[in-house]
Amino acid sequence: xxxxxxxxxxxxxxxxxxxxxxxxxxxxxxxxxxxxxxxxxxxxxxxxxxxxxxxxxxxxxxxxxxxxxxxxxxxxxxxxxxxxxxxxxxxxxxxxxxxxxxxxxxxxxxxxxxxxxxxxxxxxxxxxxxxxxxxxxxxxxxxxxxxxxxxxxxxxxxxxxxxxxxxxxxxxxxxxxxxxxxxxxxxxxxxxxxxxxxxxxxxxxxxxxxxxxxxxxxxxxxxxxxxxxxxxx
Amino acid sequence: xxxxxxxxxxxxxxxxxxxxxxxxxxxxxxxxxxxxxxxxxxxxxxxxxxxxxxxxxxxxxxxxxxxxxxxxxxxxxxxxxxxxxxxxxxxxxxxxxxxxxxxxxxxxxxxxxxxxxxxxxxxxxxxxxxxxxxxxxxxxxxxxxxxxxxxxxxxxxxxxxxxxxxxxxxxxxxxxxxxxxxxxxxxxxxxxxxxxxxxxxxxxxxxxxxxxxxxxxxxxxxxxxxxxxxxxxxxxxxxxxxxxxxxxxxxxxxxxxxxxxxxxxxxxxxxxxxxxxxxxxxxxxxxxxxx
Numbered sequence: 001x002x003x004x005x006x007x008x009x010x011x012x013x014x015x016x017x018x019x020x021x022x023x024x025x026x027x028x029x030x031x032x033x034x035x036x037x038x039x040x041x042x043x044x045x046x047x048x049x050x051x052x053x054x055x056x057x058x059x060x061x062x063x064x065x066x067x068x069x070x071x072x073x074x075x076x077x078x079x080x081x082x083x084x085x086x087x088x089x090x091x092x093x094x095x096x097x098x099x100x101x102x103x104x105x106x107x108x109x110x111x112x113x114x115x116x117x118x119x120x121x122x123x124x125x126x127x128x129x130x131x132x133x134x135x136x137x138x139x140x141x142x143x144x145x146x147x148x149x150x151x152x153x154x155x156x157x158x159x160x161x162x163x164x165x166x167x168x169x170x171x172x173x174x175x176x177x178x179x180x181x182x183x184x185x186x187x188x189x190x191x192x193x194x195x196x197x198x199x200x201x202x203x204x205x206x207x208x209x210x211x212x213x214x215x216x217x218x219x220x221x222x223x224x225x226x227x228x229x230x231x232x233x
Numbered sequence: 234x235x236x237x238x239x240x241x242x243x244x245x246x247x248x249x250x251x252x253x254x255x256x257x258x259x260x261x262x263x264x265x266x267x268x269x270x271x272x273x274x275x276x277x278x279x280x281x282x283x284x285x286x287x288x289x290x291x292x293x294x295x296x297x298x299x300x301x302x303x304x305x306x307x308x309x310x311x312x313x314x315x316x317x318x319x320x321x322x323x324x325x326x327x328x329x330x331x332x333x334x335x336x337x338x339x340x341x342x343x344x345x346x347x348x349x350x351x352x353x354x355x356x357x358x359x360x361x362x363x364x365x366x367x368x369x370x371x372x373x374x375x376x377x378x379x380x381x382x383x384x385x386x387x388x389x390x391x392x393x394x395x396x397x398x399x400x401x402x403x404x405x406x407x408x409x410x411x412x413x414x415x416x417x418x419x420x421x422x423x424x425x426x427x428x429x430x431x432x433x434x435x436x437x438x439x440x441x442x443x444x445x446x447x448x449x450x451x452x453x454x455x456x457x458x459x460x461x462x463x464x465x466x467x468x469x470x471x472x473x474x475x476x477x478x479x480x481x482x483x484x485x486x487x488x489x490x491x492x493x494x495x496x497x498x499x500x501x502x503x504x505x506x507x508x509x510x511x512x513x514x515x516x517x518x519x520x521x522x523x524x
Contacts, residue, residue, distance in 0.1 A: 012326075050412055074418035082416060088409035091402075099406050102399070103418040150418060 001026045001185055002047070002078075002154060007056035009039070009046050009209075016042050017209045020056070024154065029176075029186040031200035031217070033193045033230070039209040040189040041083050044156050047187075048080045049073040060154070075103055079152035083159045083189075085143040089132030093123050096131050096142055100149030108151070116145040119175065137168035144175060148184075155179060156187045161195060173199055193231040197221050205230045237370040242492040243485065248377045250484025251384030255439040256461035257468065257476035258388060259432030265408040265471040266428045267323075269332035273314065273339035274436055274461065275454025280307040281437025282444035282453060283347060286358045296361040304437045311433025314339055315426050323425070340454075348451040358444040380442045387438060388477060391431070395473070404428060408471070463503055467510045469517025478518060482506070 002024040009017035017039045024030045032040050045051045047058055049070035058066040065073055087096060097116055101109040117124035120141045126134060131142060140160055147155060157176065161169040169192075177199060180186050190196035197203060197217040204214040205226070213226055220226050256278060263271045284303025288294040294302070318339065322331045362375040395401035406414040407424045414421055440453070447453070464483050468475025486506060487499040510517065 048416055050415060069420070069422075070415040071418045071420045074416070080416050082413065086410050086413040086416075088406050088413060090409055091406065095402060099402055099414075099417050099419070102403065146417065 001028075001061060002187070003057075003059040004043075004047070005057050005059075007043070007046065007058070008054045009042055009051060010054050011042075015054075015209070017046070017053070020206065020209070020211055022204045022211065022214065024185060024187050027180075027183065027185055028202065029180050029188060029200045031188045031190060031193075031196040031203040032206065033190060033196060033203055034206040034212075036191065037208075038206045040206060041158055042209075043206070044080055044158050044187070044189055047073075047156065048078065071103070074150055074152075077151070077153035078156065079147035079150045079154070080156045081143045081147045081158060081160060083162065085139050087131040087134075087139055087143060087146075089130065091131050092128055093131060093134070093142060094127040096146050097123070097149050100146035101151075103150070109149070112149045112151065116149060119148070119178070120145055136164055137171070140164060140168070140172055141175070144172070144179075148179065152184060154185045154187065156189070158189045159191060160188075161190065161192050169195065197231075235370075239492065241371045241373065242488050244371075244373055244377070246485035246488030247481065248380050248484070249487060250481035251381045252439045252443055252457070252480075253460060253464045253484055254388060254477045254480030255384050255435050256457060257464035257480050258391065258473055259435040260461055260465050261468070261471055261473055261476040262404075262428055262432050264465070265473075266404060267319070267332070267425055269319075269328070270336070270462075271432070272333060272336040272458070273343065274336075274432070275458030276340050276343040277307045277311055277433040277436035277454070278440035278457055279347065279449070279451065279454040280310060280343070280433075281440030282358070282449035283351065283440075284437065285441045285444055286356050286449050289359060290356075300361075300438070300441045303441045304434045307437030307440075308430040308434040310343075312426055312430040314433075315429035319425070319429070320422065323422075344451045344454075351451075353451065355448045355450045357448045360445045376442075376445050383438065383442055387435065391435070392473065400427070460503065463507045466517060467507060469520030472517065472519045475517050475519035482518075 004023065005021045007017055007020040008015060020043065032043060034040050042051065046053050049065070049068055053066050056066065057064055060076055060078060063076065065076065091099070097113055098109060101112045104112065122138055123142060123145060126138065131139065134142060144160070160172050164172065173195065176186060176188070188196055188200055197220060200217050202215065203217055203220055205212045207230070212230060213220065256274065260271060260274055263269065281303050284306050285296065285299045288299030288302055289296065292299065318335050319332060322328065322335060360376045361379060365372050365374040366378055395404060403414065403419045404424055406417065406419060407421045411421055460483065464479040465476060467483065468479030483503055483506065486502055490499045490502045
């Protein structure tokens with residue numbers, strides 16, 4: 001479904017991604033793991049079109065997307081939940097969700113709202129509240145719900161567990177599994193490798209912008225060297 | 234000093250305040266969405282003034298046709314400036330200063346273009362409506378009443394569009410977090426283009442409405458731009474409510490200065506307010522408010 005090959009990305013003069021290749025199949029949950037600054041977020045931003053690569057290709061459902069602007073990539077069915085949630089602080093919950101479905105027809109938007117509120121009942125209660133006034137967990141739920149409003153076929157989550165209490169993290173990951181069961185493919189970026197390998201079937205580990213190891217989650221968890229070198233387990 | 238005189242002068246303050254609010258809300262919208270200062274904003278005011286001058290005196294049009302045409306024309310020039318110049322500077326290194334230099338250049342270009350084609354002489358524009366309103370001995374020219382009414386309607390309409398239309402929500406989302414707006418599928422480049430058009434239209438409307446009172450000349454936008462910047466900083470740069478509040482505050486303060494002191498002092502008072510606000514409330518009166 002998503003095929004990234006030979007990706008090079010630079011921030012100004014500094015190259016941060018080197019010859020990165022990986023793929024995500026239809027219906028899979030795939031994790032992209034690595035230490036802080038390894039280039040995981042940059043990879044997601046490049047797939048979303050916020051950054052353009054200096055070399056390499058990104059193919060989504062047969063179409064090359066590496067040079068498309070973000071609003072066209074959203075239209076093709078890729079949505080991203082950005083790191084740190086990045087909500088609009090002055091928008092209400094309802095406005096945030098409606099904007100998530102910016103490109104959709106009115107009827108689809110209403111259906112999307114119903115889905116979002118049944119997935120996260122707390123958002124329905126808070127619909128008139130400003131996004132900036134929600135708790136951390138509620139903000140993360142809103143960020144996920146906003147991305148789902150675009151009816152993506154591929155959902156990319158960037159550090160959804162960041163700064164949240166363990167109980168809230170469990171709830172977020174339950175939702176990720178629900179979304180996956182509903183047929184949405186998921187690419188998950190996490191620093192919390194242990195957690196990510198429990199939900200993902202396969203994982204890629206990046207180190208300073210290069211692919212280090214990849215494989216099935218169970219194999220990675222079982223490999224002592226990998227555990228020690230990359231997962232800190 | 235009679236009560237009628239005070240009220241009359243307060244009304245005149247409201248007229249300047251309305252013009253300031255129209256100008257400053259445009260500057261604030263551009264700051265909010267593009268995070269840049271537009272030094273060519275005064276020239277859209279000037280183009281609005283010249284637009285009605287040409288429409289009324291040369292074209293023999295009714296003000297009801299000439300004003301919308303002038304506003305539309307300036308909006309198109311604004312969109313052209315965005316597409317040809319600002320768009321090419323976006324996302325490039327040097328964004329902190331490049332739009333300042335580029336819009337200063339556009340300002341000089343437009344002033345000299347008008348100077349070259351239409352000459353340096355101040356041109357009079359006839360009042361749209363003759364006569365005035367007379368209540369309890371107070372006299373207010375219909376033209377001035379018209380300015381206040383037009384400003385209220387247009388600013389209220391702008392706020393309503395920003396608050397509740399799909400396009401307005403896209404503008405606010407872009408202002409509050411540009412990357413998130415892009416990830417939601419908003420074409421922020423289209424938002425920038427339309428924002429330039431709308432803000433140029435607001436400035437041109439101010440110029441079109443005020444030109445019968447002050448006449449038009451190629452440099453008419455320069456002094457007003459400075460005042461509009463003061464209003465923006467006093468109200469809180471990027472805040473639409475602040476631009477409206479700051480505009481009315483400054484207009485009223487200036488006209489009270491004229492009444493109680495002398496008209497030479499009104500710029501002193503304007504800058505004094507600026508200094509006091511920067512001193513005690515550096516973010517502006519409504520600086521942190523999101524729209």
